[in-house]
Amino acid sequence: MSSYWSEKYECMQRSQLQNLQEERLRATVNRVYQEVPFYRHAFQEIGLTPSDIKTLDDIVKLPFTTKNDLRDNYPYGLFAVPLSEVIRIHASSGTTGKPTVVGYTRKDLGVWAEVMARALTCCGATKTSKIQNAYGYGLFTGGLGVHYGAELLGASVIPVSGGHTKRQIMIMKDFGSTILTCTPSYALHLAEVMEEMGVSKDDLGLTGGLFGAEPCSENLRSQIEARLGIKALDIYGISEVIGPGVAVECDAKDGLHIWEDHFLAEIVDPETGEQLPPGSYGELVITTLTKEALPMIRYRTRDITRIIPDRACSCGRTHIKIDRCQGRTDDMLVVRGVNVFPSQIEEVLFRVSHTKPFYVIIVDRKGQLDKIEVWVEVSDDVFSDEIRKLESLEYEIQQEIEAVLNINVKVKLVEPKTIERHEGKAMRVIDRRNL
Ligand code: DLL
Numbered sequence: 001m002s003s004y005w006s007e008k009y010e011c012m013q014r015s016q017l018q019n020l021q022e023e024r025l026r027a028t029v030n031r032v033y034q035e036v037p038f039y040r041h042a043f044q045e046i047g048l049t050p051s052d053i054k055t056l057d058d059i060v061k062l063p064f065t066t067k068n069d070l071r072d073n074y075p076y077g078l079f080a081v082p083l084s085e086v087i088r089i090h091a092s093s094g095t096t097g098k099p100t101v102v103g104y105t106r107k108d109l110g111v112w113a114e115v116m117a118r119a120l121t122c123c124g125a126t127k128t129s130k131i132q133n134a135y136g137y138g139l140f141t142g143g144l145g146v147h148y149g150a151e152l153l154g155a156s157v158i159p160v161s162g163g164h165t166k167r168q169i170m171i172m173k174d175f176g177s178t179i180l181t182c183t184p185s186y187a188l189h190l191a192e193v194m195e196e197m198g199v200s201k202d203d204l205g206l207t208g209g210l211f212g213a214e215p216c217s218e219n220l221r222s223q224i225e226a227r228l229g230i231k232a233l234d235i236y237g238i239s240e241v242i243g244p245g246v247a248v249e250c251d252a253k254d255g256l257h258i259w260e261d262h263f264l265a266e267i268v269d270p271e272t273g274e275q276l277p278p279g280s281y282g283e284l285v286i287t288t289l290t291k292e293a294l295p296m297i298r299y300r301t302r303d304i305t306r307i308i309p310d311r312a313c314s315c316g317r318t319h320i321k322i323d324r325c326q327g328r329t330d331d332m333l334v335v336r337g338v339n340v341f342p343s344q345i346e347e348v349l350f351r352v353s354h355t356k357p358f359y360v361i362i363v364d365r366k367g368q369l370d371k372i373e374v375w376v377e378v379s380d381d382v383f384s385d386e387i388r389k390l391e392s393l394e395y396e397i398q399q400e401i402e403a404v405l406n407i408n409v410k411v412k413l414v415e416p417k418t419i420e421r422h423e424g425k426a427m428r429v430i431d432r433r434n435l
């Protein structure tokens with residue numbers, strides 16, 4: 001029997017949910033038209049007035065919003081309330097150029113805590129849970145997003161933030177943490193260090209965890225579950241929309257319920273922008289339905305996923321599910337004209353024995369030619385074996401990757417611990433071509 005944080009909303013009848021969405025969509029469109037010059041101009045440019053948006057089907061008439069629009073209006077230009085109403089500001093890391101700045105009213109923080117409390121309930125958290133929150137606290141939305149959800153739930157939150165891995169493990173053991181929240185790559189690193197310290201999963205009281213902020217393959221999930229002895233669920237979020245808590249897996253583990261009373265999801269063709277039917281892979285586009293400080297109209301997330309066509313879920317929740325993100329439109333590498341997603345390489349690495357799930361893809365240009373090299377960690381025993389075995393493993397991986405990608409790659413096997421570990425999002429690709 002599933003438990004819910006808010007059964008009334010999570011299990012709402014579809015027709016009621018749609019009415020609620022329609023009402024909230026109209027209100028949002030009206031508000032951005034009145035309050036945000038950027039949106040008013042964008043609507044006027046295509047001859048659209050808020051009264052043209054009556055039903056959910058009308059959403060395709062609305063223009064898209066992109067990360068560039070946020071950058072062009074840096075820092076507060078898309079806010080729909082005066083700063084006196086904004087009680088929290090976060091920003092996304094912005095590896096290139098300025099960060100994107102997002103703001104929250106008191107009501108927005110309430111909605112965020114609510115969707116996070118729902119998410120934590122999905123992974124079995126209750127008032128009696130001890131939630132070790134190892135997402136980074138600060139401008140990144142992970143730490144505080146989980147934190148306020150956990151407090152609303154009434155659980156005991158341990159705000160340990162990212163890093164200090166050995167201390168994390170001591171705390172996990174001594175404080176009896178029951179739920180862990182961090183990126184999947186960091187969860188795996190925690191498992192690795194725990195084993196080195198001689199701490200067994202049976203010494204811990206962990207039962208579940210929410211792992212997100214970066215892609216997590218089914219294989220990576222299985223490793224986390226086996227090595228930490230927990231149920232590991234995927235959580236999706238993006239700062240521009242709210243932060244963590246936009247969508248989350250339930251016990252069924254076959255898709256992430258997107259909280260549709262607050263976020264309206266569409267999938268579009270990333271090239272043409274045309275809306276695609278349920279089941280098709282494309283770019284996730286989200287319209288916020290209740291945000292006050294920074295409402296988003298058809299925000300292009302750049303994340304590639306699909307809406308799962310079958311709506312009924314064994315958990316009883318009625319909100320539609322999206323698939324795990326397959327990657328981002330902008331992390332697709334084009335190497336010698338071929339499209340390469342890091343996740344394709346990861347899949348191969350997980351299939352081959354003796355490799356560890358730590359790898360980095362290095363793309364470089366020699367003369368006119370792009371070269372791709374994959375560094376992958378292998379287990380200790382391979383390095384202690386004869387060189388011939390190492391070479392044959394290297395060859396096997398290279399053949400498998402080439403078969404999937406259809407281009408030549410070089411594979412380099414490296415010793416355990418060679419590849420840098422990250423306490424937050426992992427860095428899987430180093431593209432040296434434009435340096
Ligand atoms: O990463 C918010 C978050 C914090 C989500 C903690 C989950 C847990 P940003 O820093 O704005 O926000 O990065 C958003 O991260 O567009 C995706 O590309 C990626 N991402 C987030 N969750 C997942 C996930 C937070 N479950 C960007 N699977 C998004 C794959 C994810 N990618």
